[in-house]
Amino acid sequence: MSASRSGSRVGVWLIGARGSVATTVVAGCAAVSAGLHPPTGMVTETAAFTDSGLPALPSLVFGGHDTVDCPLPKRAEELAAGGVLPPGLPTAVESELAAADREIRPGGPLPGDTRDEPALIASFTHDIQDFVRRHDLTRAVVVNVASTEPASTGAALPPSSLYAAAALRAGCPYVNFTPSTGLHHPELAALAAESALPYAGRDGKTGQTLLRAALAPMFTQRALAVRAWSGTNLLGGGDGAALADPEAAAAKNAGKERVLADTLGTPPEGEVHIDDVPALGDWKTAWDHIAFDGFLGTRMILQTIWQGCDSALAAPLILDLARLTARAHERGLSGPLSALGFYFKDPVGSGPAALADQYAELVRFGDVLRGGEGEGR
Amino acid sequence: MSASRSGSRVGVWLIGARGSVATTVVAGCAAVSAGLHPPTGMVTETAAFTDSGLPALPSLVFGGHDTVDCPLPKRAEELAAGGVLPPGLPTAVESELAAADREIRPGGPLPGDTRDEPALIASFTHDIQDFVRRHDLTRAVVVNVASTEPASTGAALPPSSLYAAAALRAGCPYVNFTPSTGLHHPELAALAAESALPYAGRDGKTGQTLLRAALAPMFTQRALAVRAWSGTNLLGGGDGAALADPEAAAAKNAGKERVLADTLGTPPEGEVHIDDVPALGDWKTAWDHIAFDGFLGTRMILQTIWQGCDSALAAPLILDLARLTARAHERGLSGPLSALGFYFKDPVGSGPAALADQYAELVRFGDVLRGGEGEGR
Amino acid sequence: MSASRSGSRVGVWLIGARGSVATTVVAGCAAVSAGLHPPTGMVTETAAFTDSGLPALPSLVFGGHDTVDCPLPKRAEELAAGGVLPPGLPTAVESELAAADREIRPGGPLPGDTRDEPALIASFTHDIQDFVRRHDLTRAVVVNVASTEPASTGAALPPSSLYAAAALRAGCPYVNFTPSTGLHHPELAALAAESALPYAGRDGKTGQTLLRAALAPMFTQRALAVRAWSGTNLLGGGDGAALADPEAAAAKNAGKERVLADTLGTPPEGEVHIDDVPALGDWKTAWDHIAFDGFLGTRMILQTIWQGCDSALAAPLILDLARLTARAHERGLSGPLSALGFYFKDPVGSGPAALADQYAELVRFGDVLRGGEGEGR
Amino acid sequence: MSASRSGSRVGVWLIGARGSVATTVVAGCAAVSAGLHPPTGMVTETAAFTDSGLPALPSLVFGGHDTVDCPLPKRAEELAAGGVLPPGLPTAVESELAAADREIRPGGPLPGDTRDEPALIASFTHDIQDFVRRHDLTRAVVVNVASTEPASTGAALPPSSLYAAAALRAGCPYVNFTPSTGLHHPELAALAAESALPYAGRDGKTGQTLLRAALAPMFTQRALAVRAWSGTNLLGGGDGAALADPEAAAAKNAGKERVLADTLGTPPEGEVHIDDVPALGDWKTAWDHIAFDGFLGTRMILQTIWQGCDSALAAPLILDLARLTARAHERGLSGPLSALGFYFKDPVGSGPAALADQYAELVRFGDVLRGGEGEGR
Structure with a gap:
């Protein structure tokens, strides 16, 4: 029985959970779920994905890491003042914003952080696992929507890779919506392979x-x-x-x-x-x-x-990717999801580059997710 | 044995043969045939059509109807002065322009013309048949590239439809690159059906x-x-x-x-x-x-x-269409060539509207033209 | 003693008083007066006009005619929802909007209106004079900001001309910010001349x-x-x-x-x-x-x-024009104010057409308004 | 008696004499002199400068320095092929191009050049003086139209300053149409002051x-x-x-x-x-x-x-500047010509920055050049 039919709930763990994109994701999911806005910009809400077994929007539970403190309801007010969110929306979905805000844990490394890499990864892993456990989630997807980090120099794992490692450790599919390194680090190759988790990226194609x-x-x-x-x-x-x-x-x-x-x-x-x-x-x-x-x-x-x-362009794609990747996980798919090239500038795996061809591949992926006898497992 | 392999020659009869587009078609075909310019803008010169049996560019023979007198070499000089043709080109291909110019016959109806519709159609038909005969052409394609005519009012056939009727009478495939009526006239429906000729249009999609x-x-x-x-x-x-x-x-x-x-x-x-x-x-x-x-x-x-x-955008498509339609005729295809929707704003037949889908259909048509056992006849 | 130094108050009577432009004028004047926003877009608030004796913004009192009913506070909310006014502004200046709303009188002719032209003019004149009297205004300026009316045909005075006639009858300077006829009607020429009132127009130059x-x-x-x-x-x-x-x-x-x-x-x-x-x-x-x-x-x-x-571009110019024209009236100027060509597409009087020259003329007009010995009368 | 009335001839010595701009200047001056083209883009040919005593276009004699060899007639052909010059122009003005070409001397320092700064300046000065003498010119103006040089580092004079020094030594007004250093070098300040020559610049304002x-x-x-x-x-x-x-x-x-x-x-x-x-x-x-x-x-x-x-935008301004500066020299003006700010991004002297104000100043300068009793001599 699929997630969407069972009442089971699916986590979306956002790296950069207090940013404009994340705030728009949380507010938008609530607004569309409540019927306040149509799902404009969400490909997974079009007819082609009706029967793909994707988790329903109301079944998504949000949390994440961030290194800043501004509460999501306040962040949403700022976005509304800047014309990014509709004027009344922050008030209308305040409880959902507050709920997600309670699930945001401090990221890192923070200035003066004395934890080494393994300690940071362990800490992040624990945060994610704790989130899944407390909410009794069927599964959770980790999505990186943090600000782009400078190109990595030297041997140290950049923060985006620490979070990616934590996602794998926690048994979660991983999506990198930014150009940051994330899973694209040689030290993570073995971990990615043995985890047998599906992952997607890199760098959302929004404008x-x-x-x-x-x-x-x-x-x-x-x-x-x-x-x-x-x-x-x-x-x-x-x-x-x-x-x-x-x-x-x-x-x-x-x-x-x-x-x-x-x-x-x-x-x-x-x-x-x-x-x-x-x-x-x-x-x-x-x-x-x-x-x-x-x-x-x-x-x-x-x-x-x-x-x-940018936030309004990215947010529906994040929701799409979280749903598609969660369902791929449910269907037992693993490794690079090259069928999601439609969403990325620099897609994992191999696939076509022309948008129309990428769309056709995405629609076919919707069929794969739907599944049939003997498929996908 | 296909036209391209036999040394046989194929006619291209242009309605509006002294216009900018027609002049660019004739000059450009000569320039590309002579290796003076690469075939930029010609889809039929890309790898996808290598084995489709299309008539070779040097095998094309040009003629047509027009109601104005300016000789093609002079017209080409004007276009070069306006930056539409490269500076030296009119001189380089003067003999080809002059040859085509000799094959242009007066169109109609001219002001004060006393010929009725049947007489005009008969006259145009004769011009085309005479062209085919004198040059011993395997076949000829009629392409309308004349200025757009005002929307037809009343029962009379507009000029574009007179030429279209003549094309069918002369046994020639017909392509309407303009928004004019051409074959889209109720009076021509029966003639088009019984002629069993392939045709395409309407209104080239250039910009x-x-x-x-x-x-x-x-x-x-x-x-x-x-x-x-x-x-x-x-x-x-x-x-x-x-x-x-x-x-x-x-x-x-x-x-x-x-x-x-x-x-x-x-x-x-x-x-x-x-x-x-x-x-x-x-x-x-x-x-x-x-x-x-x-x-x-x-x-x-x-x-x-x-x-x-506009002329530079339209001309290579005219050459494409003439070649594709001539080959379709050779392969025995008839009726509306809906696979050519890639080229038109308002395509005949039924086909997809998105450019990428139209391109895919065109490439498949290239395969159909190549032919195999039992196909196309 | 000038209006700005005396505490005396100046009326601004808006034709089209419930439209987007008028609403932005009223809300904006209140917002700038209260220090909520800088006077961006108001030329009369720049250094060049500091000593020109213009009426201060808080001394302006608004009223007008309109044929629709929507209350100004509601209209302002609509504009804020559409991003034309800042989100919180309608609430912040609600009392000023309500005050202006109480001074809006029904325009005309309304559908089925049985009043003839003289009756309509008399009615409008009375509305304006009543406004001036009740508020004990030193003077009032009438400004047309109504939707553009179709070009006048026939002998009847178009509505914009009825209002213009009423302005003159009421002894008020007149500004036509629209392309409508207004004072540009042969029947009003004599009235304009004998009124010895200053007037300006036509058609604001905003974009x-x-x-x-x-x-x-x-x-x-x-x-x-x-x-x-x-x-x-x-x-x-x-x-x-x-x-x-x-x-x-x-x-x-x-x-x-x-x-x-x-x-x-x-x-x-x-x-x-x-x-x-x-x-x-x-x-x-x-x-x-x-x-x-x-x-x-x-x-x-x-x-x-x-x-x-458009509203944000027009509103500060309306405030400029009301102040400049009121001060011109105070200084005894009459007839077409050609020095205001900076504001109009089709200026009254004769003046330069280049914007820089028009600006120079406007600045000189600021000097004229300031006045000196023997000047201005 | 002014240059324009006497048949006397004025030199225009171009630094970068084989570049696109210089070639367009020489070809264009000939074409306009011959009546082949109207003087579009030349402010000095408008009514405002009719009586300013500027040297007539046919009285201008061209020469200059360059470090490349391509002959001007060939350069003009290249420009015509690229659509920068009209197709037939290089042929029509070939003799004028060839004449200017004969007056181009090698610039420097060339790679491996062993001459020191004083030697280079002396050599350039000699070239200019020789040009003036051989053509019996009343005066010559030096105009820098060479490619922008990298920002100067260190104590050495950049090439543009060597040429500027040579201009002063040769007693010629100097115009810097580029952002290169030219006269803007501390070492040249004294020389510029004592030379009592007019100069203008820097960096033409063309787009x-x-x-x-x-x-x-x-x-x-x-x-x-x-x-x-x-x-x-x-x-x-x-x-x-x-x-x-x-x-x-x-x-x-x-x-x-x-x-x-x-x-x-x-x-x-x-x-x-x-x-x-x-x-x-x-x-x-x-x-x-x-x-x-x-x-x-x-x-x-x-x-x-x-x-x-760019060449077509710059060339008429170069002709303007050469004429205005030559006439300023004739009228005995010296030092920075701040009235020419209309032409430059970074004008010498002090003047307004708005284009309209700069234009007004230029027109006034035209009056100054015209001269009256007791003025300018």
């Missing part, structure tokens, strides 16, 4: 790269020669500040470039800039300039301007 | 609509709610003037709207404007503004600006 | 035209040849619907074109579209595409995209 | 910064609060490669930022990127994103996209 994955195939299909693809991203919020760090931006840009190289066959000229513009708050503007050659070398240009709210 | 067909599925796949899709097209050249006529624009806009309605499921708010801006010459700018809702009703916006040269 | 007035002079100063200037406006709200009426749009577009013709010397190619896009609410997007020739005929392009909130 | 100087005052005049002004420039050609060097870009960006700080009062948030995109050739695209607050803190956005050809 400019989503658009690139939709547009680049058009040029290939029409045999048009892309000469240069340049882009600039303006964003405020925490992510803007984090990505203004060239080390952090490097990881993000690698993912963006992979999309173009994979869909066009060869990486075109052109750079990508990520600017921290605090005045924009959680809103993001991405300008792309694509110079391409047509017949007889005629030079043409396409420009796109994408103005979106 | 804004191409982009819409690539982008709209992204919104659907991501479950984002498109609220309004507005657009403005600025273009000079003959097409700008023709489409400034609201009657002519109406036909074109119907095709554009069909793409959105078919890919989004329901037509969004928003209008499309087509402005005649002579200062732009053959260059076209299309601005699109897409207002969509994300999670929790967050309002976001995508804008696109496409700057292209 | 696309403001930008055009700033940019067009650049081309002239640099001797660059503008070939075509095309534009599309997308807007929802009441104004979008009103201007989707071609008759209403015609008046508006005339103003827009005047700016280009006046600043460039000759009107360029290009059209302007105004689309009603309800999904945008009070937000407006204006796209402009300017094709220009540089040295040796090189073709270049400038595009601008303006995304603004 | 994005021109637009910023036109637009930024609009925000100030309307009391709108600019929160962030971000920009990205894409350009190919030599300048793209030169400015991809962060050291070179730093000098350029300083000028861009100065314009915003000077016109807005305070520098807003936001960065400027300059990307080398070889696929764009001499064409340049500049995207600007301006986030500003309106009334009650409402957030609005203006975006601009400028697509221009």
Whole structure:
């Protein structure tokens, strides 16, 4: 009997649980569950996934780690003031926000933290297991939505990898929605393999790269020669500040470039800039300039301007991924879930790069999750 | 033995043979055949169609109807001065332009023309048959690339339908690259059915609509709610003037709207404007503004600006269509070629609306054309 | 002794007093007076007008005519929900909104209204005079901020002209912030002349035209040849619907074109579209595409995209105009205030068209209002 | 008697004489002199300068320094192939190009050059003086249009300063159209002062910064609060490669930022990127994103996209500057010509920053050059 039919409950453990994205995830799940808003942006609520056995939204229980203190209800008020959440929503779902807030444990390493790596992993593992036990959850999924960390240097495991290790230790599927290292660390390879847990990532495809994955195939299909693809991203919020760090931006840009190289066959000229513009708050503007050659070398240009709210773009995808990964776990799938490339800039496993092909693969995955005799186990 | 392997030659009879598009088709075919330019923009020159038995570019022979007199070599010089053709090209392919020019016959009805409809059709049919005979062509394809005609009113057949009837009478496959009526006239339905000829159309998807067909599925796949899709097209050249006529624009806009309605499921708010801006010459700018809702009703916006040269965008598709349709004829296919929806705003037959799906169908059609035992006859 | 130094109070009588603009005017005046917001967008609060003797913001008393019933506090809540007003503002200034609401009288003619023109004018005049008397106002200014009315046809005075006549009858300066006829009616010419009242208008320059007035002079100063200037406006709200009426749009577009013709010397190619896009609410997007020739005929392009909130753009200008016009009245100025061309698309009187020149003239007008010996009468 | 009335001839000595800009200057001066093209983009050919006594275009004689060898006629052909010059122009003005080409002398220091600074300056001075003597020129103006050099480090004079010193030694007015150091070097201050020659610069305002100087005052005049002004420039050609060097870009960006700080009062948030995109050739695209607050803190956005050809934008300004500076020299003016701030990002002397004010000052300068009794001599 599947989770969605049993009344059993599924945990969603968020790394970065007090950030804009996490707050929007918790508030949004409550709002959609209560029928206050339609499930816009959630692919798992479309007809293609009706019978896939996904856990129902009201069955999700939220918790997580964070290194800051601001309570979720307050964070939600801030987001509403900035136009990221609808004005009345924080009040309407205050109890759900408060409930999730009670399940947030201190992350780390904090400044002056004396715990070594094994101790941190053990502590995080315990937090997750305790969450599962206290709520009597059938299973929990760990999702990294923390700010992008600088590229790792040296032998030490970066924080994102400590959390990933804890997820595996706790027996939880793991999803990395950021460009941070997470499970992509050589020291975690053996652990990932022996855990036989499903995992997905890396770096959610929410704006400019989503658009690139939709547009680049058009040029290939029409045999048009892309000469240069340049882009600039303006964003405020925490992510803007984090990505203004060239080390952090490097990881993000690698993912963006992979999309173009994979869909066009060869990486075109052109750079990508990520600017921290605090005045924009959680809103993001991405300008792309694509110079391409047509017949007889005629030079043409396409420009796109994408103005979106990162949290609102990411949150429904996080809910999708938590549900899909939980169900994959229930169905006994393990290892890299390459069928989830639709969601990521730099997907695990091997799969197509064009958005339409990734969507088709996702829909097929919905069929796999539905399961039949002899399948999936 | 297929056309491409036999040395046999295939005719391409262009309605509107002295226009920018037709001139670019003739000059471009010669330039690519001579190795002066790569076949950028020609899908039929990509790997997917290598073995499809398409007529080779050098085997194509051009002729057509037009109501104006300007010789093709002169027209090509004008296009080069406007940056539509590369500077030296008209000189380099002058003999091919002159050869095609000799095969252009007066179209109609001309002002003061006393011929009735049957007489015009008979005259056009004779012109085409004479062309095929004199050049000993294996077959010829008729392609309408004339300026968009005002929406038909009353019982009379519009000129595009007279030419379409002549194509069928002459036993030629027919392609309508414009929004004009062509074969879409009730009086021609029986003729089309009994002719057992393959045909394709309508209204080439070269710029804004191409982009819409690539982008709209992204919104659907991501479950984002498109609220309004507005657009403005600025273009000079003959097409700008023709489409400034609201009657002519109406036909074109119907095709554009069909793409959105078919890919989004329901037509969004928003209008499309087509402005005649002579200062732009053959260059076209299309601005699109897409207002969509994300999670929790967050309002976001995508804008696109496409700057292209219509002739350079259309010409390689005309060559593609002529080759594909000629081969379909050789393979004995008949009726609406719905697999060619990739090329059109308002495709004949039934097929998918998303560009990626249309491309997949086109590639499958390439396999069908290749043929195997027992297939296609 | 000037109004600002005396504690005397000045009335602002708004035609269209329940609309988005009027609501923002009333709420904004209260918010700035209370120090809740800085006076962003109000030119009269900059250093150049410090000593011009303008009535202080807290001395303004609001009233007006409207044909709809929605109370101002409710209207303000709607605007806050749509992001036009800050979330908490309607509550913070509720008493000021309620006070203004009590001073709104029914406009006309209403459907089925049996009053003739003289009766309507008399009724409106009485409403204004009653307002002045009851509040013991030193003077009142009448400002038209109602939705654009269709172009007048026939001999009847359009509603905007009835209100304008009432303003003059009541001895009030008049400002027309819309493209409607207002005082621009031949029947009102004599009345305007004999009233010896100052008046200003027509059609506030808030977005696309403001930008055009700033940019067009650049081309002239640099001797660059503008070939075509095309534009599309997308807007929802009441104004979008009103201007989707071609008759209403015609008046508006005339103003827009005047700016280009006046600043460039000759009107360029290009059209302007105004689309009603309800999904945008009070937000407006204006796209402009300017094709220009540089040295040796090189073709270049400038595009601008303006995304603004019409009410927030208009409201501070209304407050500016009310204060400037009230002070002009106090100083005994009469007739068309051509020095206020900075604010309008189609200014009364004669003045420069370039924004910088209009600004210089406005600053000089601030000096005139300050007054000195022997000046101003 | 002024140069323009006497048949006397004036030299224009270009540093970087074989570059795109210089080639366009020489070809363009010939083309306009011959009546092949109107003087689009030349402010000095407008009515405001009719009687200013400027040297006539046909009286200008061109020469210069460069470190590369490509002959000007060949360079012009390349520019025509890239769409920078009209197709037939290089042939039409070949003799003028060849004449200028004969007057180009090797610049320096070349790789392996053993000459020390004084020797280089002496050599350059001799070249200029020889040019003046052989052509019997009344005077010559030296204009730096070479690629931007990396920011100077250490005590050595950068090449641009060696040329500037040579200009002064040769008794020639000097114009620096680039962000390179030129006369802005402490070692040259005394020489500049004692030479009593007029000079102008620095860094021509041709595209994005021109637009910023036109637009930024609009925000100030309307009391709108600019929160962030971000920009990205894409350009190919030599300048793209030169400015991809962060050291070179730093000098350029300083000028861009100065314009915003000077016109807005305070520098807003936001960065400027300059990307080398070889696929764009001499064409340049500049995207600007301006986030500003309106009334009650409402957030609005203006975006601009400028697509221009740098050589075509710069060349007419070079001709303007050569003529104005030559006439200033004739009229006995000396020192920094602050009235020419209209042309520069980082003008010498003190003057207004808003484009309209700079234009007014330029027009007044035209009056000064015209001269009257007792003036200028």
